[in-house]
Amino acid sequence: MRADFHPRAKTVIRLPGYEQVRNDPVLYAHASRLLHLETNPGNARALVQRHGDRDLWLNPPPIPLTTPELDAVFGLPYARVPHPSYGGARIPAYEMIRFSVNIMRGCFGGCTFCSITEHEGRIIQSRSEASILREIEDIRDRTPGFTGVISDLGGPTANMYRLACKSREIERSCRKLSCVYPDICSNLNTDHSSLVRLYRKARELPGVKKILIASGVRYDLALRDPAYVRELVTHHVGGYLKIAPEHTETGPLARMMKPGIGAYDKFKELFEKYSKEAGKEQYLIPYFIAAHPGTSDEDMLNLALWLKRNGFRADQVQAFLPSPMALATAMYHSGRNPLHGIHRDRGEIVTSPKGLKQRRLHKAFLRYHDPENWPLLREALRRMGRADLIGNGKRHLIPLWQPPGTGFGGEGARTGRKHGPQTFLTRHTGLPPQSDSSKPFIPSLKKVGNRRDFSKPAAPDRRPARTFTQGSPCGAGKRRGGR
């Protein structure tokens, strides 16, 4: 049911017709912008679009569920096991969620490559503590194979639980696409104390040995509440914590609606400080996207230099793929920026890396340490006038020499063959090999020069699915939708 307090509730917007949008990328970008401007249930208008000789009516987003309503949904008698028709088959998606608890829905981040706002809404809907604790007890008592470790207590973003606009009235009339971009809105409540309280109560439940946080942490928000970061780092990190700066350069970050890399640096400082205080050796795993709209070759080179400077070697990386409903998809398709008004003859033009060669190059920059990529990178660096980065010194990105038997495949052609020493995974989709999702992954660490090398452990891989799951902490929104 729609609230009728706002006059917008009595009006509709007509989008360009389907046939127009199909044939005209500029109109597609315009329609995409209109759709995204109508995502606040407090003031969104219905959308109407002509399809052939019929009109399609799109209702505004529903009013968010209250906590008791959401509790009622989560309180239904779910079986918590796969359908018997699967027999004994191993189901990777089930492994991922088996010991994981969803504490909330929605995201107000607005990252342009992600469509979670369109799926779950931009207003956070949170469960009550009692409902969440009941589910943990339910897992403990009924889920086969439970060893005392909850693999995640999260949602599309780990730390948006109970966060909201300070005023319902302001929220109802707000037309912004994000509460945290370009800066955290002054009207946003960033107090994480409800989440800290929940973590503490969950840890105290009998039979629960460890609660991990595997959903992505929105670190710019977390910075506003250092007490939360301390709680997280001291009790809820299983060796690695994944976060998603997505890039280091302002061009792509602005097109993604993500904060600058400075926020990552500040979070890292806090993370290391509290890890040290807790006497724990644990690491941040940053995720990056290659080939996002608005990313130039120079941006990727700068990102590669940042990775090298900070001692990161990404094993598996992700290149942007346009997905339904995302604003970045409209940028990719139209070359326009729907974050601003769309005009046929003016406005911002966004160039997207397209074509196999450029997309491979962008991924190769993320994996600058893989000898298979060196021929491609050498060619690119020479073309970009950066041959000074080729050489055998510390200041160089890639060496002059080529190990025998390497350099024939290159990024994107690696399927089915082994490559380089295993390092950290930075990807957003798919599942890693694993044998036991209930045990935290203890990485085998060794020094590579002044770098940390996240080498593959000799023992069977015990990485829990939580570490490498779908979506983003907007990131890394696990199975809960997202990019």
Ligand code: SF4
């Ligand atoms: S006013 Fe700020 S905090 Fe409130 S809904 Fe709008 S962007 Fe979010």
